[in-house]
Amino acid sequence: MSANRMKAAFRVLLACGLCALCAAAHANTTAPRPLLAQGDQSDRSRGDAVRMRQAQDLSLVPVPQPETDMPQIVDGAPRGRVRMALLLPLRSPTLKPAAEMVRDGFRAAHERDGANVDLTVIETDDFAPNILSAYRNAAPRYDIMIGPLSRSAVTALANSGDVSRPTIALAQPEISGDADIRLPPQMVVMGLSIEDEARQAADWAALDHAGGKALIVSTGVAWQKRAARAFVSQWQRGGAAVDVLALSTTGTFLEGPGLAQLKRRLAADPPALVFVALDASQTRQLRGAIDPGIAIYGTSQLNPLSLPELAGAEPHSELDGVHLLDMPWQLQADHPAVMIYPHPLTIGQQRRGPDMERLYALGIDAFRVASEIGAGQRDFTIDGVTGRLVIRFDGNEPALFGRIEQQAVYNNGVVQAVPGAR
Secondary structure (H helix, E strand, O other): OOHHHHHHHHHHHHHHHHHHHHOOOOOOOOOOOOOOOHHHHHHHHHHHHHHHHHHHHOOOOOOOOOOOOOOOEEOOEEOOOEEEEEEEOOOOOOOHHHHHHHHHHHHHHHHHHOOOEEEEEEEOOOOHHHHHHHHHHHHHHOOEEEOOOOHHHHHHHHOOOOOOOOEEEOOOOOOOOOOOOOOOOOEEEOOOOHHHHHHHHHHHHHHHOOOOOEEEEEOOOHHHHHHHHHHHHHHHOOOOOEEEEEOOEEOOEEOHHHHHHHHHHHHHOOOOEEEEOOOHHHHHHHHOOOOOOOEEEEOHHHOOOOHHHHOOOOOOHHHOOOEEEEOHHHHOOOOHHHHHOOOOOOOOOOOOOHHHHHHHHHHHHHHHHHHHHHOOOOEEEEEOOOOEEEEEOOOOOOOEEEEEOEEEEEEOOEEEEOOOOO
16 A cells, blocks of 8 residues: 555544544433443454554554543534533532522423433532532533532632533632632633622612612621622712611511611601612511602512412512512513423422522523533523523633523512513
């Protein structure tokens, strides 16, 4: 055989070897690979020997063949099936209920829309070093990683230098003070965020009360303080005045002296609006101290019911006129995406509560985002069950993620979505 014909033959063999990298994946990446028959092993050995001799004759290094066929995303085009690993703290006594809800929502979306996706659920505890170890071990075998679920684990992973695959974090990283964290280019953070809701509430209030003074009311609870700080920061961007009042509590109840102080302050210097970084029960207690003419804004914590519970729920007329933000999953039974996914099953009289429903919805949207990235999409929007999602992801620059939640207002004691919200 001439040297030119030998080179041509080697190029054909090399191309065939590279194509094997893009073959379809196995249905379950955790299942054992079938053993080759003895004859197949001999054929493979003879073929490898031939290719090695040809490569040596041409002074070239042979291309190593992988043990498993890994589907790849090359230049935005998917190759074969997409392997996803869902990394959740299902062994954690404290986080297990939340992890189960995210898992169930993710599976619901996978069952409906995941014909081209192989899904593996990886169980961990809630100890960050163990989660990082599980991530490192799993990442080489999958195309997309989904998780972790806790803020501390997301922070540890973001700072680890180990994010080697497109990774969809299900919680916000911990940020101290005004510091920011630079996320790895392969990481998308799409966890539910009370801070984001507070910032959106500030933007909404600014449209209705441009230049007005805002009063922010919260307690010493951690999530309420975070929401209050986020609203203040966003409100002050426009140069408007802001005041903050922290109320004391006994259990979950607001103490009387604090409510009396609030009433005096409002009478002496009424603001254009009040932002309540409180839950629905506390806001009902607060309502009597606020003049009905002063607008009130808040977060999803003002909606204590899941969507199936809204029908026939006891109305709370004292909250009429209160503005809040929540996800379509909690507000809009006729939303196109809400209609097509099943709600989580309940056992007997068990009540999952709105926060668990929101985590289930997060699982649905996490799968949808992962599917778009797996399909090679780099700049896209999703009309999701947790809100309108805007994602930019190219794996080279830090990813951008935004969630625009649904505006709502209490009317006749019931939360209702605002039609045509801005």
